[in-house]
Amino acid sequence: MEVVEESKLRPRPSLTAVPIIEETDSKYKELILTLPKEEKAKPFALLKYQGFWYSEPHFPGVLAMHEVFKTRSDDVIVASSLKSGTTWLKALTFTIMHRDKYTFSSHPLLKLNPHDCVPILEHHYGTRDEKYLEMLPSPRVLGTHLPYSMLPDSIQTSNCPIVYICREPKDVFVSFFHMVTKFEWMDKPSSFTESFELFCKGQVPYGPVWEHVLEFYTKSLCSSEKVLLLRYEEMLKDPMNSVLRIANFIGCPFTEEEMKNGLVETIVEFCSFNKLKNLDVNEKRVGDVLNNSALFRKAAVGDWQNYMTTEMANKLDEITKKKLCDSSFSY
Numbered sequence: 226m227e228v229v230e231e232s233k234l235r236p237r238p239s240l241t242a243v244p245i246i247e248e249t250d251s252k253y254k255e256l257i258l259t260l261p262k263e264e265k266a267k268p269f270a271l272l273k274y275q276g277f278w279y280s281e282p283h284f285p286g287v288l289a290m291h292e293v294f295k296t297r298s299d300d301v302i303v304a305s306s307l308k309s310g311t312t313w314l315k316a317l318t319f320t321i322m323h324r325d326k327y328t329f330s331s332h333p334l335l336k337l338n339p340h341d342c343v344p345i346l347e348h349h350y351g352t353r354d355e356k357y358l359e360m361l362p363s364p365r366v367l368g369t370h371l372p373y374s375m376l377p378d379s380i381q382t383s384n385c386p387i388v389y390i391c392r393e394p395k396d397v398f399v400s401f402f403h404m405v406t407k408f409e410w411m412d413k414p415s416s417f418t419e420s421f422e423l424f425c426k427g428q429v430p431y432g433p434v435w436e437h438v439l440e441f442y443t444k445s446l447c448s449s450e451k452v453l454l455l456r457y458e459e460m461l462k463d464p465m466n467s468v469l470r471i472a473n474f475i476g477c478p479f480t481e482e483e484m485k486n487g488l489v490e491t492i493v494e495f496c497s498f499n500k501l502k503n504l505d506v507n508e509k510r511v512g513d514v515l516n517n518s519a520l521f522r523k524a525a526v527g528d529w530q531n532y533m534t535t536e537m538a539n540k541l542d543e544i545t546k547k548k549l550c551d552s553s554f555s556y
Contacts, residue, residue: 253285263428267405267415271428277372277437280430286350287371294346294377299364300385301475303343306437307370307430308400309392310457315343316496318388319366321472324488329495335504343368370431373440373452386450386475389441392457393556394434394545395529395538398424402532421537425544435548442554458526464493 261273262281269280279287303318305311316339320332327333333342346369349358358367369376380387402420415423427433445452453474460467468489472478479489494500529538549555 253288256288257281257284263423265415265419266423266428266430267420269430271430275374277375278428278430278432283347283430287347287375290347290350291375291377294350294358294379296377296379296383296385297363297365298384300383301364301366302376302380302385302387303366303368304373304376304387304389304441305370305391306397306432306434308397308404309434310390310460311368311370312339312501313460313496313498314388314390314455315339315366315368316501317468317492318471318475319343320492320496321468321477322364322366322475324477324492329491332495334496334501339501340368342366345369347371372431372437373444384451387441387444387452388455388471388474389445389452390455390457390460391438391441391556393526393529394424395533395541396457396526397434398429398541399529399532401429417532421533421541425541433548435545439549439552439554442552461526464497465489468492 257272263271263273263278266278269282271278272281272284273279274284274287301318301322303311303315305314316334319339319342320334343366344358344361346358346367358365373381398421401424402417405415405420423429424432427436431437441452442454445454453470455467455470469479483489533541545556
C-alpha cells in the first residue's frame with residue numbers, strides 16, 4: 226500500500242473557481258439552458274436535473290464526472306447531503322484508512338482541512354483539475370454530495386464501499402443557513418424565513434434531502450456490502466462504535482493489538498469536533514471565499530430549537546414524514 230504523501234494533498238478548489246455556462250462545452254450548455262432554475266437560492270442559483278437541485282456553477286462538473294470518472298478497486302467513497310456531518314466523517318474515514326501511514330504528531334489533518342484530504346469529486350471536474358484525482362496514490366478516500374442515482378456508473382457497478390451519513394433535516398437546514406451567511410462574497414444572503422421556504426421545497430444544493438437519503442437508504446437495504454448508512458445523531462452518542470463499523474466496512478478492521486493499545490479511542494479524540502475546530506488550519510481562509518471555520522459550528526443535536534418557530538418545525542416534520550411515508554426509514 227503506497228503512502229499518501231502529504232505533498233500530494235493540497236487545498237481544494239475555491240468555490241468560485243468553477244466553470245460558468247459560457248465556458249462549458251456546448252453539449253452541456255444546451256442541456257443546462259433547458260433546465261428549471263431557481264435564482265433565489267444561495268450561494269448560487271440552482272438547476273434541477275433528474276429530480277435534484279445543483280448549484281449552477283458546479284453542474285457542468287457533475288455531468289463531466291458522470292461521464293469520465295473511473296474508480297479504482299480500492300477506492301472508498303464518503304457520501305452525504307450538505308451539512309450532515311460530512312467534515313467529521315471524512316476526517317474519521319481518512320484517519321482509519323491511513324492509520325498505519327502517519328503518526329498523530331505529524332498527521333495531514335493537522336495542516337489540512339478534512340475536505341482537502343478527502344476531495345469532493347464533482348468539484349474537480351469541469352475545472353481542468355481532474356488530473357489531481359488521478360495523481361492521488363491508492364487507496365483513495367474520495368467524497369461526494371451526489372445522490373446515489375447520479376453517481377458515475379463506475380462507482381455504482383464497482384465493489385468500492387460507500388460510507389453515507391445522514392442527519393435530522395431541521396438541524397441540516399439550520400447548519401446550512403449559518404454556513405451560507407458566512408460567504409462574505411455574497412451581496413446579501415437570503416433571510417432565515419426565505420431560506421427555510423426554499424429548503425422545504427427541496428431547493429438546496431443536492432436537495433431534496435429526504436430524496437437524497439432515501440436513495441442511499443434503499444441501496445443499503447439491498448446491498449449492505451455496498452452502502453453503510455450512518456446517522457449523525459447515533460455517531461455522536463457512540464463514536465467508538467461508529468469508528469469500528471467504518472473500519473470493518475471499508476476492509477480495515479482493527480487488530481486486537483490496536484484495540485488493546487487504545488487506537489480507536491485515539492482516533493475518536495483526534496477527529497473530534499473540538500480537536501478539529503481548534504486547529505489553526507481550520508481558521509484559515511480558502512481563497513477569497515470563506516474561512517474553514519465556517520465548516521465548524523456547534524456539532525449539536527437539536528440546535529434547530531434555538532432558531533425555528535414551532536410552526537416551522539411542524540411544517541418541515543410534516544413534509545419529511547410525507548416524503549418518507551412509503552419507506553421504512555425515519556429520522
